[in-house]
Amino acid sequence: MTLTLVFILCAIHVVCCYPTAFQDLGESSQNRTSIKFLAIGDWGGLPYPPYITAVQKATAQEMSKVAEQMGADFVLALGDNFYYKGVNSVDSPRFKDTFESVYTAKSLKIPWYVVAGNHDHAGNVKAQIDYSQRSDRWKFPAYYYELNFHIPNTQKILTIIMLDTVLLCGNSDDFLDGQPKGPLLTAEANRQLVWLQDRMARSRADFLLVAGHYPVWSVSEHGPTQCLLQKLHPLLNKYKATAYLCGHDHNLQYIEESGVGYVVSGAGNFLDPDVRHWKQVPEGSVKFFTGQASTLGGFIHAEVTKNKMIVTFYQAKGTSLYRTVLSQRNMEE
Template structure:
């Protein structure tokens, strides 16, 4: 029989998660004739904490993001963490919001929702200040440390779900300058609560396309390499629940890996570039499909388009050309007509 104090502890760690109807995000663009959702994914774009508060890579990447959003279309941006180097922000009134974000991504085509998650450098400051900035900006959307986004693909019966994680809360912080790996969460209860919530949401999901996003990579061939904590705690869920893809940053380059029918996107080239491949042999053989971290690209990001039956990922360099493209299929959820409301 389970000892009563242990059972009480488990109840504290595993909160009750009720089943509730899914809330769908509104797409604010004129989508009358559109049959897809399009977005950009960029990480590690957070400038520097001294004048001019941005880097040449951030500026070039921002300009190309604006051009691509105008030409290829974009309904929103996924911001994959390390939004403000090197120690985040200390206040919702920090000038960094203007210096490194608002005055940089100025293209009208980027005046769309930015769905934000926190990276290790953000956790060096106040993540709550970044969450609170959602109330001061028309496009900055950061409702909580981790959250779920649901979309209806226009003029179809298909749905897209994106689960935004806080991998620092889940695995612990890291010091890039000491090449330190995450050593474990600061608060095990918070980490377990997030993991339980994630498992619950993935298990319930009937979305036709299910994406998970975080800052740390599951698989990476570059400086930080695979994140052991995520290999242990997240990867099994991605495989079990047939996630379409996992998107992240942390390593300052562009990568695409395919493993166990899950796509792994590293898009961390928004501010710095790193060609390091020291973990080339630390990912499963033949899983790496694309890599670039060359300075000549001037930066980079990913464009995604989700249609009725597929998701197309295009990896772009800031100097104006696409580098790699891949297509991922719709999930097999057992609902062949796709006509579900995910309730």
């Protein structure tokens, strides 16, 4: 047990966070004034043949169509990338079976910015980080990291802070009550929290997004994550975050509270219509929910312009379900 803890501690120290830099959107950004991306969680197939689900396949196909028609600069992969126990090494065939061989369209050959979920932490997350050296599009530089983008042909900035909510709050057992039991390494959880607060306090981005695996608010099976309500929720409010994006519950949700948009996009592989925690979120905050099998799966498309962020929820069977508009941060209030 001691050796295991030492190994994890060393691995996290090596890849705990990522130097701040601006991402290059390439030549395609020269004649436009927005950034577009997809976000999907819980897309990680199955650990036995055929290694994918019907929902994952249908969702991948619709993602490719939306990316081609609406445009997408990158994808946010919000955890549970490989069911049920992540991967065991960088040589795992699951990278090919569940990722490379599924999201094959040219429109999806774009950067995938990745965070780990609870199922990934049941395996070797460092192997997923290392796979960044094997794939042109798999971008997982550290357990948690920051992405910065210049919105093309404007003076505006989009920042996305990618969190490891499992390191922050602990792992969870989906077959029990689903709430994380506290971090395995308290010092590393605190290190991430200090880093997060520092990055949010320093941020002058016009749009500030935070992304992780566990939800802050959710009406579904896992419900609100108490750890994140204590540690993250106050920071989202204090520093006027635009939105928080996550997965974990296997459906699509949009909840709006205290000016922050809470996006649950966990319908990439399974679907769950469970709403057992509907009364555990602020009254009137739920704007949209679906987990119906008839959708065949789902994801979100976001467009960030110089003065607003448009979020559209898509179902895999080919139509949009809900759209909302978020304003840029007002740092002077």
